[in-house]
Amino acid sequence: MTALLEVSNLSRIYDVRRGAWPFGRLAALHAVDGVSFDLAAGRTLGLVGESGCGKTTTAKLVLGLVPATGGEVRIGGESLPAAGTPAWRALRRRMQMVYQDPLGALDRRLSVGRQVMEPLAIHDIGNPADRREKALAMLDAVGLAPHHFDRFPHELSGGQRQRIVLARALMLDPQLLVCDEPISALDVSIQAQVVNLLLALQQKLGLAYLFISHDLRMVRQVSHQVAVMYLGRIVEQGDPDRLFAAPAHPYTQALVSAIPTHARAKRQRVVLPGEPPNPVDRPAGCAFHPRCRHAVARCRVETPELRSLADGRRAACHLAEQIA
Amino acid sequence: MAESTGALVSLQGLTVDFDTGKRIVRALHGIDLEVRRGEALGLVGESGCGKSVTWLAALGLLGNRARIGGEVRLDDRNLVGAPVAELERVRGRRIAMIFQDPSSSLNPVHRIGRQLGEALRLHRGLDGKAAEAEARRLLDRVHIADAQRRLGDYPHELSGGMNQRVMIAMALAGQPDLLIADEPTTALDATVQAQILELLGEIRRDSGMALVLISHDLGVVAENTDRVCVMYAGRIVEDAPIDTVFEEPAHPYTRGLLAALPELDGPRRALTPIAGVVPEPSNLPPGCSFAPRCERRIEACEAAPPPSTALAAHHRVACIRA
Numbered sequence: 001m002t003a004l005l006e007v008s009n010l011s012r013i014y015d016v017r018r019g020a021w022p023f024g025r026l027a028a029l030h031a032v033d034g035v036s037f038d039l040a041a042g043r044t045l046g047l048v049g050e051s052g053c054g055k056t057t058t059a060k061l062v063l064g065l066v067p068a069t070g071g072e073v074r075i076g077g078e079s080l081p082a083a084g085t086p087a088w089r090a091l092r093r094r095m096q097m098v099y100q101d102p103l104g105a106l107d108r109r110l111s112v113g114r115q116v117m118e119p120l121a122i123h124d125i126g127n128p129a130d131r132r133e134k135a136l137a138m139l140d141a142v143g144l145a146p147h148h149f150d151r152f153p154h155e156l157s158g159g160q161r162q163r164i165v166l167a168r169a170l171m172l173d174p175q176l177l178v179c180d181e182p183i184s185a186l187d188v189s190i191q192a193q194v195v196n197l198l199l200a201l202q203q204k205l206g207l208a209y210l211f212i213s214h215d216l217r218m219v220r221q222v223s224h225q226v227a228v229m230y231l232g233r234i235v236e237q238g239d240p241d242r243l244f245a246a247p248a249h250p251y252t253q254a255l256v257s258a259i260p261t262h263a264r265a266k267r268q269r270v271v272l273p274g275e276p277p278n279p280v281d282r283p284a285g286c287a288f289h290p291r292c293r294h295a296v297a298r299c300r301v302e303t304p305e306l307r308s309l310a311d312g313r314r315a316a317c318h319l320a321e322q323i324a
Numbered sequence: 325m326a327e328s329t330g331a332l333v334s335l336q337g338l339t340v341d342f343d344t345g346k347r348i349v350r351a352l353h354g355i356d357l358e359v360r361r362g363e364a365l366g367l368v369g370e371s372g373c374g375k376s377v378t379w380l381a382a383l384g385l386l387g388n389r390a391r392i393g394g395e396v397r398l399d400d401r402n403l404v405g406a407p408v409a410e411l412e413r414v415r416g417r418r419i420a421m422i423f424q425d426p427s428s429s430l431n432p433v434h435r436i437g438r439q440l441g442e443a444l445r446l447h448r449g450l451d452g453k454a455a456e457a458e459a460r461r462l463l464d465r466v467h468i469a470d471a472q473r474r475l476g477d478y479p480h481e482l483s484g485g486m487n488q489r490v491m492i493a494m495a496l497a498g499q500p501d502l503l504i505a506d507e508p509t510t511a512l513d514a515t516v517q518a519q520i521l522e523l524l525g526e527i528r529r530d531s532g533m534a535l536v537l538i539s540h541d542l543g544v545v546a547e548n549t550d551r552v553c554v555m556y557a558g559r560i561v562e563d564a565p566i567d568t569v570f571e572e573p574a575h576p577y578t579r580g581l582l583a584a585l586p587e588l589d590g591p592r593r594a595l596t597p598i599a600g601v602v603p604e605p606s607n608l609p610p611g612c613s614f615a616p617r618c619e620r621r622i623e624a625c626e627a628a629p630p631p632s633t634a635l636a637a638h639h640r641v642a643c644i645r646a
Binding site for chain 2: 050051157159160187188189190191192193195196214216217218220221241244245254255256257258259260261262269271272275276
């Protein structure tokens with residue numbers, strides 16, 4: 001089976017000015033640096049990492065919303081056309097995005113129904129009666145009632161708004177949904193509702209999800225594969241159960257151990273020194289070495305490649321075998 | 325840790341009504357809560373449940389649109405309706421507060437040193453060299469490296485985690501007996517959150533200061549407090565030691581919260597969401613506020629709000645079905 005989405009060696013470099021304009025010198029910010037992964041239809045890849053690690057840039061690159069500096073994105077075997085071209089527009093029907101803040105993603109002056117029907121209008125599909133019918137069916141599919149059709153976003157709760165965003169994203173029958181922190185803005189009791197809905201929709205429609213979140217527990221709940229990013233690179237990738245139970249990369253170990261839990265007594269916390277460095281000042285060698293308690297001389301000079309370990313997962317650490 | 329000797333602060337029947345101009349909406353429906361000396365207490369609930377409003381009301385920080393009822397007792401004095409001068413002696417000096425977003429709590433146009441100095445002058449009457457030395461000591465205390473240089477930095481020159489350390493240092497400036505930390509790590513990354521919580525725990529162990537940790541994250545509260553109060557729609561629905569809440573939660577809402585959280589290890593299980601949504605404060609059901617979402621609801625639940633009753637020595641719950 002060929003993957004629905006193939007990402008190879010993707011990178012995005014921003015030119016940023018260090019210091020006050022116009023005196024500062026230009027520097028290269030490697031937001032995403034050589035990221036590769038595959039995603040099959042009906043599967044979920046969880047992308048985790050801290051703010052600034054390149055998760056969202058990766059999502060935008062996958063959709064072509066930001067042009068890549070290097071590497072390639074292939075959808076169903078075809079290379080992603082340049083943004084704005086008719087070919088890209090046609091392809092965009094197959095991949096949609098769901099953002100963190102549903103109120104920001106919705107137009108507060110348009111009724112729910114208008115917004116849910118809008119993708120069909122943009123792509124000139126069906127007549128108004130068809131569109132209305134499909135929108136009502138979609139509202140039902142995401143657990144909303146027909147009377148929500150004429151409501152406005154401010155009249156609804158956060159969970160309901162996120163359902164509308166989902167309904168709108170699904171109107172064009174996409175194959176891939178890029179979900180950027182889709183539940184982070186919701187309350188705990190509502191998060192579970194939306195996650196269960198995402199899982200049910202995946203079952204029913206065979207959707208593939210690129211699921212971006214900083215919440216490792218939710219990521220484990222929804223993902224078939226997980227990739228952990230640090231400063232623009234994937235540092236560990238594999239099956240979520242194994243990856244979170246026994247992380248191989250020291251950064252993943254720290255990330256997992258940082259999750260507060262009632263069952264703390266069982267685990268020893270690894271508190272990392274310092275904070276993630278500025279991506280402009282990416283440390284030489286392994287970018288994680290200044291915060292790593294295992295770092296040796298080699299880590300300071302040689303950047304570790306993402307390589308397969310004995311149990312099938314991949315990690316970018318020279319010492320993965322010794323410290324696991 | 326300091327010995328727990330009786331209540332430091334005691335809230336009795338605390339109510340808050342907001343005047344929205346059109347009508348009066350009750351946000352807090354009688355909070356009874358005691359914080360003992362040196363204790364770490366967690367306050368958990370979803371947005372709008374009143375966990376922050378409780379302490380803003382207690383310190384008189386809600387402004388004149390809010391009407392506050394009930395009592396907030398500190399050293400046998402009632403802070404509700406107390407003159408501003410008296411409240412100002414309490415704020416920062418007896419009870420300090422830190423918030424979710426440190427960069428918006430700090431003044432962007434003043435250097436860190438000046439802001440710390442201001443707190444030291446207000447609370448401790450320190451000036452000049454003495455204030456600077458103390459500010460340096462406080463930054464050392466919250467593990468900010470190179471304190472002397474950092475005193476000359478502006479908030480935007482520091483990261484979010486560093487700014488939260490500065491906020492903690494400012495809160496410590498008044499040597500308070502109680503620190504209210506309102507979602508102190510919600511805006512921070514996971515690994516930085518771990519550092520900040522570690523720091524709060526360390527300070528508490530060293531100084532015997534009591535801590536109220538307000539959070540929506542049961543895990544954060546579990547690791548950093550001894551006792552937790554679960555709030556829902558302006559009421560405390562369950563008050564119990566941490567282990568009890570996780571092992572024998574009594575209120576259906578507490579149980580629902582736990583069932584809605586995924587685990588990081590063990591087999592994956594389907595999440596059980598709590599159906600429905602939190603009711604609007606202006607439109608609460610007549611009986612138990614949780615009844616419309618509750619699976620164990622009976623007719624009596626819809627008649628009147630359930631009283632808080634003791635299940636065990638340190639375990640109170642407001643549910644007639646518990």
